[in-house]
Amino acid sequence: NAGVTQTPKFQVLKTGQSMTLQCAQDMNHNSMYWYRQDPGMGLRLIYYSASEGTTDKGEVPNGYNVSRLNKREFSLRLESAAPSQTSVYFCASSDRLLTGSTNEKLFFGSGTQLSVL
């Protein structure tokens, strides 16, 4: 059972380059998320997709775009990378929130370490 799979695991970019981080989950989850993790700041939500066909901005969306390609896949794109985007990026997924649901946890991928020079 693969869970949440992120690629690549490591990436180095030059300022101004573009790239796409890929994420796929095999748990039939409705909701998917992209977070960035920076020292002393914990995890901050970049974008999320509550269900297939919808995307919404999180806390720090500037400089990023997302695509919910289908129920399994949720990609994060940096159109013009900046050094401030050097971070560790985590994709996560969860069941759709239902009132009273006990299955409310996030499943995380192993992360992508991105450096922008």
Add this chain to the structure above:
Amino acid sequence: GNSVTQMEGPVTLSEEAFLTINCTYTATGYPSLFWYVQYPGEGLQLLLKATKADDKGSNKGFEATYRKETTSFHLEKGSVQVSDSAVYFCALRSNTGNQFYFGTGTSLTVIP
């Protein structure tokens, strides 16, 4: 709005010491509360959760009780091991939305 405040780290303890990591929250409605753990080089994993007031979540010797009156969800373990060295994140999920809100994380190092 929704937010989580965690005690600052890093925390260094000797093996078999008692652990407390404080967590308080601000939320509208009745959130679910979580502790996630991140081991070196890995993504976050759910450690325990509580979905309503006075619930106690527990796993691997860790416990946390959902205290609505003090808006707290402190993590405790009676006797830590070297293998517990990790970063611990407190989080909440609002019952009115589909987002998780994380604290800044507390790094724990347990020395033999």
